[in-house]
Amino acid sequence: MIRPPRPLASDIPEQGRTIMPIVIMATLDVDPALRAQFLTDADPLIQEALAEDGCVEYSWGADHKNAARVNVFEEWRDEAALRAHFAAPAYSTMVGLLQKAGMTAAEARKYRVDLIEPVYDPQGQARADFFTA
Numbered sequence: 001m002i003r004p005p006r007p008l009a010s011d012i013p014e015q016g017r018t019i020m021p022i023v024i025m026a027t028l029d030v031d032p033a034l035r036a037q038f039l040t041d042a043d044p045l046i047q048e049a050l051a052e053d054g055c056v057e058y059s060w061g062a063d064h065k066n067a068a069r070v071n072v073f074e075e076w077r078d079e080a081a082l083r084a085h086f087a088a089p090a091y092s093t094m095v096g097l098l099q100k101a102g103m104t105a106a107e108a109r110k111y112r113v114d115l116i117e118p119v120y121d122p123q124g125q126a127r128a129d130f131f132t133a
Contacts, residue, residue, distance in 0.1 A: 019078045021056070021113040026072035027063070031102030035062060035070065038101035045097070048090040049074075054081020068104070082110075 030038055042060060049058040054077035063069035076082040085091060098106075117132050 021116065022076045022079065022082050023111045023113055024072065024074040024076070024082075024108060025111070026074075026106065026108035028070045028072065028098060028103060029066075029068040029105040030070060030098065031104075032067035034101045035068065038097060039070065041097055042094060045090045045094045048088070049085060052081070052085055052088065054078060055085065072108070 039060065039062060046058055046060055049055055056075035056077060057073060058075075059073045061071055063071050076085065115130055115133060117130050119126055121127050121131060
């Protein structure tokens with residue numbers, strides 16, 4: 001399904017400031033023997049995060065190539081929404097679950113997004129360029 005492009009972040013004013021969506025991509029390595037149970041235990045916390053104001057996407061899943069790895073993808077409306085998420089009880093509970101699952105490594109990066117477009121143009125052609133701006 002092709003969705004229409006979302007507006008430029010600079011086109012979304014909020015109380016005199018610009019909203020910039022934030023994307024987080026992370027990899028977390030846990031004890032492979034505990035990964036499936038961790039993801040089961042984490043599901044209620046994932047659902048809580050998805051219900052938070054400003055959460056656009058919050059997805060945690062097993063990596064199909066690495067038995068220890070959990071891949072995380074998050075999208076937040078803005079810094080205020082992400083800040084509130086970090087202060088929420090579910091966030092600290094998730095940290096505890098990761099420790100219980102024997103987390104051995106973690107890498108998380110956040111990206112501030114200034115333009116969101118579809119990958120495919122109206123003709124169904126994949127495009128590397130930003131073609132609607």
